[in-house]
Amino acid sequence: MTAQQMSDEQVREAVRERYAASAASVLSAQPQTGCCGDGGCCGGSGDAVDPISSDLYDASDAPSETALAASLGCGNPTALAELHPGEDVLDLGSGGGLDVLLSARRVAPSGTAYGLDMTDEMLELARRNQAEAGIENATFVKGTIEDVPLPDGAVDVVISNCVINLSPDKDAVLREAFRVLRPQGRFAVSDIVLLRDIPEQLRGVVGLWTGCISGALRDDEYVAKLAAAGFQDADVEVTRHYTRDDLEAMAEATDVAELPEGMALPELVDALDAAFASAFIRARKP
Template identity: 30%
Template sequence: MPQSAIGGFAGVSNVSVFADIPAGATILDLGCGSGLDSLIAAQRVGPRGRVVGVDFSEAMLVRAVSSLRTLGQANLIFLRSSAEKLPIADARVGHALVNGIFNLNPYRAEIFGELARVVKPGGSVFGAELVLRAPLPENARAGADNWFS
């Protein structure tokens, strides 16, 4: 995988490695970031499959597109969109990957709603998230300025 994808990886687990991703499937990588899971999924679905990586951060998508150009994966596209309102038709996706979007996001119900809308009946959502078992102390709370500090 290109350094632009590896260096920008900010996920919680190796979702695209552990998920059951059949050849020929249509995959959504929601909150794709710099695109590592999308790139791995695109290799796993093969030429008859298709992967769509979605993120609202232009900076992340610049990295993702740069990696895509390096690998030349023709079955993968990246879209800039909010996860709460996806530009994807109903029941268009076979399986979705979600690697660390919910723990950052106050609009979880809306995002789950969009996943339920775009994933086909009988499809799957594979996710990895950080889960707090107790509230964070005030001095450990993060904002947009110190996400990964």
């Protein structure tokens, strides 16, 4: 079944299953490969270090070793969001909690960092990592990023790390981010963006939906959708381009059975060459 044929809930469930498996791997103390682990955001598996999720954080700054190991992102929004003591922050799709815990440190002592995730296993892992780090001003809640269980105007900053691209309803995500922000609140997320269109048939590869690429917006589409949600001063700053060697490493970890009929891995690399990048997306609520 292709992504076009799947309902929003079926796409969401495919993402949930993959992230639950990744969290369960950490919770059961099974070793993971690279930062992504098996089946993380980047879709990587096997022994290769994933080029999207590697080398994003200073290990000495990590609040806990397992939080760093469970990170599935494509950037480090906490390093770019300019958080200040006393601010309240929401991380959309908080996973193992690394960005929430880093944010909590920056907004302490009077600010709070909220982590929102739809996966029970990830929430369990995040709370374990919070206890390990001894951080008290973090709160993890269950829910989807399309329907945030926080009141209007609850936070000063919304962050996210390579999660919005996974949503089948990005307009709803951005509307919710706008709703929960206070006036002059900041949207500051890391995400995968497309730099050009990719073949439509690749958007039907479920493995790529749960691996950050096929669900990504073009950079100009991202800006337009933020404006439609009410944001101002939207901007996309590319933070990491990917080489052909990077793409070949990702292709080696791709399940050939998930490719469109007749497509070989070299063709996948050709189709995605110079097509996407990691980026930091900023916007402001008036």
